Amino acid sequence: MRVNQPAGKYYSTDYLKELCDLWDFRGSGVTNMHGSTGDIILLGTTTKQLEQVFWTLTNDMGQDLGGSGSNLRTPSDCLGQSRCEYACYDTHALVYFLTNEYQDELH
Secondary structure, eight states, X not given: OEEOOOGGGOOOHHHHHHHHHHHHHHSOSEEETTOTTSSEEEEOOOHHHHHHHXXXXXXXXXXXXXXXXXXXXXXXXXXXXXXXXXXXXXXXXXXXXXXXXXXXXXX
């Protein structure tokens, strides 16, 4: 399963704990942080657990699922203005816009 990474890959420890607890409960507990698509990859679960994981991620945690559609992969960004004094534009705002604008092509 793919979970969309936050802008700049900034995570809170509370979020990571909640995600790991969910995956320990509903899946194998094995993850791949920022695989080839940039998403968090949750490896190994059964089909009957999928809907519960989707519900928890999207409704309880407010998380968007990642995408690997043939048209567009999940966009990711650098730390941008939050950490780089030479950044010329707000990379987080751009990725947020692109993710929302091309949502149908992601999934």
